[in-house]
Amino acid sequence: MARMLEKCLDGLVREGSLTVEPAFGPSFTVGDGSGPTLAISFRTAAAELRFLRDPELALGELYMEGDVTITRGDLLDLLSLGLRNTATLAGARWLRLLTRTRVLLRRIQQNNTLLHARANVAHHYDIDERLYALFLDADRQYSCAYFEDPADSLEVAQLAKKRHIAAKLLIEPGHSALDIGCGWGGMGLYLAAHCGAQVTGVTISAEQLGVAQARAQAQNLSAQADFRLQDYRETQGRFDRIVSVGMFEHVGVGFFDDYFRKVAQLLADDGVALVHTITRTDGPGVTNPWITKHIFPGGYIPAMSEALPAIERAGLMVTDVEILQLHYAETLKAWRERFMARRAEAAALYDERFCRMWEFYLTGSEACFRLGQHVNCQFQLVKKVGVVPMTRTYIAEREEALRLRDGANADQRMAEAAPGEKPANRFAGRSDSDRFA
Numbered sequence: 001m002a003r004m005l006e007k008c009l010d011g012l013v014r015e016g017s018l019t020v021e022p023a024f025g026p027s028f029t030v031g032d033g034s035g036p037t038l039a040i041s042f043r044t045a046a047a048e049l050r051f052l053r054d055p056e057l058a059l060g061e062l063y064m065e066g067d068v069t070i071t072r073g074d075l076l077d078l079l080s081l082g083l084r085n086t087a088t089l090a091g092a093r094w095l096r097l098l099t100r101t102r103v104l105l106r107r108i109q110q111n112n113t114l115l116h117a118r119a120n121v122a123h124h125y126d127i128d129e130r131l132y133a134l135f136l137d138a139d140r141q142y143s144c145a146y147f148e149d150p151a152d153s154l155e156v157a158q159l160a161k162k163r164h165i166a167a168k169l170l171i172e173p174g175h176s177a178l179d180i181g182c183g184w185g186g187m188g189l190y191l192a193a194h195c196g197a198q199v200t201g202v203t204i205s206a207e208q209l210g211v212a213q214a215r216a217q218a219q220n221l222s223a224q225a226d227f228r229l230q231d232y233r234e235t236q237g238r239f240d241r242i243v244s245v246g247m248f249e250h251v252g253v254g255f256f257d258d259y260f261r262k263v264a265q266l267l268a269d270d271g272v273a274l275v276h277t278i279t280r281t282d283g284p285g286v287t288n289p290w291i292t293k294h295i296f297p298g299g300y301i302p303a304m305s306e307a308l309p310a311i312e313r314a315g316l317m318v319t320d321v322e323i324l325q326l327h328y329a330e331t332l333k334a335w336r337e338r339f340m341a342r343r344a345e346a347a348a349l350y351d352e353r354f355c356r357m358w359e360f361y362l363t364g365s366e367a368c369f370r371l372g373q374h375v376n377c378q379f380q381l382v383k384k385v386g387v388v389p390m391t392r393t394y395i396a397e398r399e400e401a402l403r404l405r406d407g408a409n410a411d412q413r414m415a416e417a418a419p420g421e422k423p424a425n426r427f428a429g430r431s432d433s434d435r436f437a
Helices: 002-012 045-053 055-065 075-084 086-091 093-109 114-125 129-133 154-169 186-195 206-218 253-266 289-294 304-313 327-341 343-349 352-370 393-406 410-416
Strands: 017-021 028-031 037-042 068-072 176-180 198-203 225-229 239-245 267-280 317-324 374-382
Touching (some): 002 028, 002 045, 045 055, 055 068, 075 086, 075 352, 154 393, 176 186, 186 239, 186 393, 239 253, 253 304, 304 374
Parallel strands (some): 239 267
Antiparallel strands (some): 017 028, 267 374, 317 374
């Protein structure tokens, strides 16, 4: 078994250096020797056989179960090494066959009908809500933050994300706004409290709905923010503004047309929609099998080339596209570090296997964004010409006005600084290349 494992990994790891300790037999090293040498250990021959059959699925499961341990380096190093060798991985004959099979089956796996979508969302979101409190910001923003300054805290960056989206929506007091996939209510509550919008938020997560409704009541915003347990396909009416943050990844490749046609149906003729989603940079593909099985069943990160045709077929016009590079990598880094700092609390809620699963999920996701395989994308959509200004200067202008309303001004930054420390000018001495794209 050890010899088969060595032959397999020698063909897969062409860049970097990985030392492997089989369950039986001497250790071996694969790769070109570049970078730091990482080392892993297999506990049993059965674990090695599982890995040989399907590395993409088995590695995460073996890590969860403690059958693969990292003896030199850390999990981020290991998963980054694997991702850097993705092209080589796809070159292996039996892995090419596995990938092709998964591509053929992806519409079945992503058959997100009303019933299946609810079950898939419940798998990830209808778990103990105390888990999310361990690593998210207080507003429970479970999507890519927007780091205006790389040194910003997660809380500041998540507030900046909401402000950035609100600015692009050109939202005004009295506007009706629909939040598709409203989560725990943070985005909708922001639009109600700081923009004066009349918000309807829809989610198919019962746990998230309860939190969102309780937050609206606690903030005396129940009359302005109506959160419902409802699939977007069941939503009726017309809205001046539509926002969808981190939800499109759950739609499924076979439902892109349904999604954007529904957005077009719900959007007022002079309305503006903003869809904030992860996109893959290497074209259409398939969801990692471990992620599909353990984290996001039914989920799929689209390529821009898959989303744009569906937008066009729905009769919508793209008026702005913004690519957020590295912002999600930094968001995930903050989540991972916070989760690991409170790992014992997560283990008390669940168990060690769950903690290793969540660590693998957060770390692997960070590696994907840090290596540029995934980015975040914001599509601004309208139904007719002239709804949004001719230049993008309005975004910064509106952000600054919102900054004064939401409390993210110089006084807040001063309060967040360490005692006796005066916050520096955010961009003083920085070139454009020093800032996140």
